[in-house]
Amino acid sequence: MGEGHGHGHSAVDVAENGSAMRAGSDPHGATGLLSPAAVRNQVFTVVRLREGYDLAEVDRFLGQVETTLSRVLRDNEELRVRQDQAEQNIQRAVLSPGDSAVRIVEIAQEAADRTLAMAQEEAHAILARAQEQAEVVESDALGRAALLQREARESHRDVLERRVEGLHAFVADLGARLREIVDGEIGRLHGLLDELPDFGGVQPLLAQHAAADDPDGDRDGDTAPLVSGLAAGEQSHPGANGRALG
Numbered sequence: 001m002g003e004g005h006g007h008g009h010s011a012v013d014v015a016e017n018g019s020a021m022r023a024g025s026d027p028h029g030a031t032g033l034l035s036p037a038a039v040r041n042q043v044f045t046v047v048r049l050r051e052g053y054d055l056a057e058v059d060r061f062l063g064q065v066e067t068t069l070s071r072v073l074r075d076n077e078e079l080r081v082r083q084d085q086a087e088q089n090i091q092r093a094v095l096s097p098g099d100s101a102v103r104i105v106e107i108a109q110e111a112a113d114r115t116l117a118m119a120q121e122e123a124h125a126i127l128a129r130a131q132e133q134a135e136v137v138e139s140d141a142l143g144r145a146a147l148l149q150r151e152a153r154e155s156h157r158d159v160l161e162r163r164v165e166g167l168h169a170f171v172a173d174l175g176a177r178l179r180e181i182v183d184g185e186i187g188r189l190h191g192l193l194d195e196l197p198d199f200g201g202v203q204p205l206l207a208q209h210a211a212a213d214d215p216d217g218d219r220d221g222d223t224a225p226l227v228s229g230l231a232a233g234e235q236s237h238p239g240a241n242g243r244a245l246g
Helices: 011-016 036-040 055-093 097-195 202-213 220-236 238-245
Strands: none
Touching: none
């Protein structure tokens, strides 16, 4: 194709002269680049007066092929450069064993710090809850202790009151018994005095004794017969007094 017309092109020429471009319209796209389908489906007009194709169409098509190949080669070169830069960046990004160890230690330290912070927060929360529970228990214990103290004081007061009542009853009973005993002894003494003869000074003594035993004069009725009896005895035994005095 193109031989004898001066329009032949080789891939080597296009590769070596990537910057060379032919002018021509782009019937397949706005970028001026050919697609594989456009190259495959390209049809040239047959010249009637001579064998071959229309040289202008062939020339325009070859220009588009040249432009496309040049663009592809340029893009490939740019991609290769970018790939090299990316590989270099990757190599620089890859850590050495020492750097890897340091990074691992840093990561472990960060994880440990986070774990420690979480543990401290949990510990503070536990302590706060324990403090609240301790305050509640302490308050309840103080309330119970105060109640027990009040109950103990009330119980002790009741016991003391019962003891005081018992002492009052004991004192009253003891006083009654003592009065009975004293009254009995006084009655016995009066009986003994009734049996004795009247000596000089007996009547005043009896009067004093009666006044001491009965300051209100309640026993006057009881002592009067005794005094009368003593006086009568003294009259019936006038010599007894003399003998006793002798």
